[in-house]
Amino acid sequence: MPADTQYRKIIHIDMDAFYASVEQRDNPELRGKPLVVGGLPEGRGGVVATASYEARKFGIRSAMSSKQALQLCPHAVFVRPRFAVYKEVSKHIREIFSRYTDLIEPLSLDEAYLDVTEDKLGVGSAIEVAQQIKQAIQDELNLTASAGVSINKFVAKIASDINKPNGLKFIGPSAVESFMEQLPVEKFHGVGKVTAEKMKKQGLHTGADLKKLTEDELVKSFGKVGRFYYQIVRGNDNRPVQPHRETKSMGAEDTFAYDLTEPEEMHTELDKIAQTVADRLARYNLKGRTVTLKVKYSSFKQITRNHSLTQPLGDAETLSRIAKELLAATGLDEVKIRLLGISVSNFGELQSKPKKDDAPEQLKLF
Template sequence: MEQEANKKRKIIHIDMDAFYASVEQRDHPEYRGKPVIVGGSPNSRGVVATASYEARKFGVRSAMSSRRAVQLCPDGIFVYPRFDVYKDVSRHIREIFSRYTDLIEPLSLDEAYLDVSVDKQGIGSAIEIARLIKQAIKDELRLTASAGVSINKFVAKIASDMNKPDGLTFIGPSQITGFMEQLPVEKFHGVGKVTAEKMKKMGLHTGADLKRLSENEIKQYFGKPGAFYYRIVRGIDEREVQPHRETKSAGAEDTFPVDLTEIETLNKELERIGALVATRLKRHNLKGRTITLKIKYSDFKQITRNQSLPFATDDLEVIVKTAQQLLAAVDHEEKAIRLLGISLSNFGEVIAIHGNSTQLSLFD
């Protein structure tokens, strides 16, 4: 019955191609065909927001430190982000989506789900609608997008990433079982590097391998996410496209290759993680009042500490200093730390980037 319900849906996932970098190449002809890196200066502690496909050939990726990026790509053109421009382009893209459906769930400025099960223009074909949307983006904005089309959000999202840039991939109901079985575990949305490595050490390399586990077994090995993996590997995803989805928190965390004890090293890791959080906040145009620090020790004991501020912030320095103060206030009982995480919550209204001086701290 669940799969039958899914078959009634026509879901499109649209993902702009190297969005910020593509906008810069569009607006600056001298950048076209060259490795463009949008983000902080290579002489700062900033991070990469987006890299053009020319830069990605050198291994440059989003959320990488700018210093590392310049090591990989010495001839890269570093460009300070113009969030006001990206927001205007994103509004135009959203307007194009709305010509076909009101069921639009934006994930960020450059990515969204669309439910076109019943489309405004009566076209009836999700593939044709995706093609029309891609063409409109190309004609009206001189940018390219990749689209994935399927019967649920999970498969559509994976499909959109299969033929980038400027791709259009359809995975129909009859293809899903085989597709999910051959999919490498690291390609599963929601499976991070650490979990993927754990799976591989257990001999679980593909969806077919995961499928051999019972629901109880997979939950025993991977906790609560195991129930999600169990259903997804079978192509079951009942999540609806949510036009008014409320973001409750934004954060980042990292498990270290070796357990850490030195406070100086831990503080440096908080600086790096804080930069990722600040990037995500600005990408979603959010400011939060509550900063939460997550700590996992070498014995896998986990604690959280939080601080609520009198004002909402997305400022990198405020985020990092607060997290470092929370870390310093904890009695670690001489235990080594294997994971740190920072998240912000208690959001106010969506902020306008225009004229917002705190934006500068991320890339300074």
Template sequence: MRRRKIIHIDMDAFYASIEQRDHPQYRGKPIAVGGSPDGRGGVVATASYEARKFGVRSAMPSKKAQQLCADLIFVRPRFDVYKEVSRKIREIFQRYTDLIEPLSLDEAYLDVTEDKQNIGSAIEIAKLIRQAIRDELQLTASAGVSVNKFVAKIASDMNKPDGLTFIGPSRIERFMERLPVEKFHGVGKVTAEKMKKMGLHTGADLKKLTVAELIKHFGKTGRFFYKIVRGIDDREVQPNRETKSVGAEDTFPYDLVALEEMHDQIERIATILHERLERYGLKGRTVTLKIKYHDFRIVTRSQSFAQPVGDLETIIATAKQLLEATDPVDSKIRLLGVSLSNFEGLRVRTDDDSDQLRLEL
């Protein structure tokens, strides 16, 4: 079977880099694109690399980001500009292949097994794409090249910013054995902590478990872990993949018992969801609230509207009403999630096996 040639392109600090490109006064300074720390629920969408040195990260509350970096400059996002730049990046990709699977505005998979210009080398194509992005858009991108999506995505993160990493077939299995479990795509903080408590720190540790053992401990994702630690990923690049819902959720370090705390967390999580909806230009008819209690019991509640909604106020108000309908007084809640669905034919793409974009903080 012919090996695929997969490239994962990931723009470097995309929103922040565009702001620094367009506003010289921001260059070389720590900036955060997102909500103001003065309001309630402000969240960092992207931080410049100067800000990341202080520990500022995406999805971090803006108030916390300001505490970490007193000189941090907050910039309101300009999603119309980011979308236009993303469109131009897509045009660069299309010079080489039509098999493009966007994951968001700033990253995508490309299958260049058959490339339009008959270059033949995925590494050379990745170099040409990065150079075109630099020359035409004055931005930098990092690229990972391999024979499947999983390894290409990990490779693109190895030498950021402005890096290019190739992991060939002969290196994959050994590379996966050395990889820390928290670097596995799909492994968030909660799962990583669970793995480490089980003595599973690297891919080599995961490899010692049978597929049945992995499924027992991690559900259906265990089967994916079993294959990927062996370098097996048969997922194709899917140009027209459709997602059914977009959401955000968080597992808390302690159980929430006060209604006011629950409302505060809903506002924060809904703000993250709203920024994602803005990023993709989406509105939907159905708001869903997910609740996980201290005993791991999960309930979901939904409300649908006659017309599509996407504004933050409606999402927050609806999620709070759904929460209060569950009679949360004296409840112990360990996780809350808010999502929007029923997009009426609009499409947004993800890169995992689920139909929902999740955020583990």
């Protein structure tokens, strides 16, 4: 990289086992124990939202079934998530970020990118800003965060994971390319298990291996994302930190305590979900033209169906009606439904800022 290039100063902050750490902070009896936050393993069981580092030693990971987590660690402690508490903590963390920069791109309740190329307090050093932020989170919230500091978002995000928990990793301009060359392909953010296995079958185990291929060869093997791989393995990522990320869709879903088999039960649940979605849309002054129904059966088979309109909508009654029509079209004879969800997208020109001056909600369900 040219010596005279003006580089951005990007920090990626990632809270350490966020939900579990909040629970252990608030309940001393949980400290030091393998803690799982998520659905309880009884009955049909739920899903792990996050696990403490004590639990992770047994192989417990996010999105794993709670029953599997219990098998891996029979003495694990399970608690249900308290999302209202996590949101309040997240708002405090965001306030700490805003002391240093207004260029904050939240990815979820527990992580964000910050552009501190010109920090508000005139600290000058991105490493020092990251250290101050970590210290403030520790002092004010009694929680720890890990930080990655580099010249772009991709490298900063990978760096934040290197020394977890409570870590800080700086990868400077002169080290970026060699760092990417040494990185195992499965560590590339955005490369999942399937793609990683495909790469390895082609003899591509590290960034250096990827770097040997031309852009056209990468596109031929991996599609359009091959262009991204070509650039990123060379340390090139020009994506800016976006303070107001565009909301693409908004929705809600529910997993039921027992399988639904009667249309009346399904319709009742769709009414509830539609009202939740309508309330969220109203809060952000949004209306959309596309309604999507999500259905998961007792076999765990999952389908989605959508319907687009010429006029935007956002009211519960219309959402529920369309969802019921989409559900009926899937066939309801002898089905057992585990989960239903409704989402709205295709907002077009209607999107505006939230009615309240706060950050967009984390609407993913665990």
